[in-house]
Amino acid sequence: MSLRETDLIKIKRLFLFFSFNLVVSCQYISIEPAAVDPSLKVENGYGDCSFLEYPTYIINKDYVIYQDCSTHKIIDADVTSFTIKTSGREGFAFDKNGVFVKGKQVRIDTAGFTVLPDNPERDLCWKTGTKFFKNTTEVNKAVLNILQNNPGRKSKTALSNDDSNKIVIDYNFYKKDNHVYYRGKQTNFDAETFTQIDKSHLYYRDKDVVFYLDNLKGGIQKLKDVDPNSARVFNNFLTDKNYLYHENIKIIKSKEVELLAIFPGYRKGCGLDPEPGSDFYLFKNTEGFWLVKISDKISYRFLGKVFDRKWDQAFDVIDLHKKYGNTRINLPIQPAEKALKETENQIYNIAAVDVRPEYPGGIEKLYDFFKTNYIVPEYVIKNNIKKLRIYTNFVIEKDGTLSEIKVLYDPGYNSAKELLRVLKLAPHWKPATIDGKPVRCLYSTRFNIN
Numbered sequence: 001m002s003l004r005e006t007d008l009i010k011i012k013r014l015f016l017f018f019s020f021n022l023v024v025s026c027q028y029i030s031i032e033p034a035a036v037d038p039s040l041k042v043e044n045g046y047g048d049c050s051f052l053e054y055p056t057y058i059i060n061k062d063y064v065i066y067q068d069c070s071t072h073k074i075i076d077a078d079v080t081s082f083t084i085k086t087s088g089r090e091g092f093a094f095d096k097n098g099v100f101v102k103g104k105q106v107r108i109d110t111a112g113f114t115v116l117p118d119n120p121e122r123d124l125c126w127k128t129g130t131k132f133f134k135n136t137t138e139v140n141k142a143v144l145n146i147l148q149n150n151p152g153r154k155s156k157t158a159l160s161n162d163d164s165n166k167i168v169i170d171y172n173f174y175k176k177d178n179h180v181y182y183r184g185k186q187t188n189f190d191a192e193t194f195t196q197i198d199k200s201h202l203y204y205r206d207k208d209v210v211f212y213l214d215n216l217k218g219g220i221q222k223l224k225d226v227d228p229n230s231a232r233v234f235n236n237f238l239t240d241k242n243y244l245y246h247e248n249i250k251i252i253k254s255k256e257v258e259l260l261a262i263f264p265g266y267r268k269g270c271g272l273d274p275e276p277g278s279d280f281y282l283f284k285n286t287e288g289f290w291l292v293k294i295s296d297k298i299s300y301r302f303l304g305k306v307f308d309r310k311w312d313q314a315f316d317v318i319d320l321h322k323k324y325g326n327t328r329i330n331l332p333i334q335p336a337e338k339a340l341k342e343t344e345n346q347i348y349n350i351a352a353v354d355v356r357p358e359y360p361g362g363i364e365k366l367y368d369f370f371k372t373n374y375i376v377p378e379y380v381i382k383n384n385i386k387k388l389r390i391y392t393n394f395v396i397e398k399d400g401t402l403s404e405i406k407v408l409y410d411p412g413y414n415s416a417k418e419l420l421r422v423l424k425l426a427p428h429w430k431p432a433t434i435d436g437k438p439v440r441c442l443y444s445t446r447f448n449i450n
Helices: 001-020 313-317 335-345 364-372 377-382 417-426
Strands: 054-061 064-067 072-075 094-096 099-100 106-107 125-128 132-135 138-139 173-176 178-182 202-206 210-214 220-223 232-234 237-239 243-246 249-253 258-264 280-283 288-294 299-304 387-394 402-409 432-434 436-448
Touching: 054 258, 064 258, 220 417, 249 280, 249 288, 364 417, 364 436, 387 417, 402 417
Parallel strands: none
Antiparallel strands: 054 064, 064 072, 094 099, 099 106, 125 132, 132 138, 173 178, 202 210, 210 220, 232 237, 237 243, 243 249, 258 280, 280 288, 288 299, 387 402, 387 436, 432 436
16 A cells, blocks of 8 residues: 555545534434323422422413412413513513513513612512612612612624624524534534524424433434424423423323423432432323423323312412312311311421411521521531531421421431431421411421531
8 A cells, every 4th residue: 555545544534533523413312201100299398488499480371370489370461472581580571561570560661671780688670761670669779779780791692703604593503604503513403494492491403303402411412203393392391292391201292281380399408419309390281180290200190180189288379270270178078086187187288288387586597596506516517518408307286396307318427416406406386277277287498507
């Protein structure tokens, strides 16, 4: 073999190497079914929150739900023009008539809408045009204690002169010279039909395929058997004409699907916490009602065709009686003596009581009591271990005492043992009540060790 032939072979190999690295190769990922769990219930929860701990808008076909830690209601919004602000402070949304602030509407021209820096009380502060607001109340600018303007950040999508023909999709993708590029590398997606399905999420499609981004699995994940023509994002989920999906997991049929409520599940502690986080979703479609758990594994339970709050105590506070009726939990008919005994001993979820249990002076006083009485383990001090978290739940009895104290996550170093000692010293709580009568109530919370 001549020297020239050897050089040509080397050049060909280099060309193939660089071609492979310049063009992103994407493989299809199979659609897998979610696991069926007939005993699935809303579990854990976040402190005293009945719903997700942050403001959330749920957009359905003909109505919008607003929920936060203790609120769940259908709001009077124009669905066709309703959009959620996806950056900055949570709690803002818009329709053609104005701005929604934590579910309450301010009818106003939204031109010039800007989120302003927090005030000391962490109200939602904002302006539009020359008017300034604290939550939903118009105020004088000085009242907000805003000391300087918020110029915002410089655009990251500004293009240099040699990129004048680049069309930026988002921070992951752009189009140039009839090609689609992912983080600077050319892909085989069809440039003419390539689009982001929803600007709030990381689902994309072209005429042939739907895909999402998962950096832990290698970036682009092409979804086999998802219909690109009917694909859309629905409240953080993906749907097509057939099914509702979470990434590559097929959950329930999508025909006339509605999302009715979102409940908090387990919240991870420190970085060493092996327990996966979770959330719970209540859906309805043409087949009936479903409870779905999103965690490291996705599972679901078919609840029934007619909405019934007895399915789960967490459902007792959701505001859907105008659509689906059944405003309170009704105990099943049973012998009077047995029913009375079971009712007296029943442990209620915090979402199911009329008046929630309360520590004397409020939850912050409980944390103050913890800080005052908790003795940090010697090993933690010597090794300068910071930001340990202990997750626990306990039953607050009718007389305000604590029982059945359980540690859901123990970071070690005898931290949880010391917490149990302190909780047993705490003053009695004001118990939860239903119809004015004290009841036993399960309470979950987190303690931070600094």
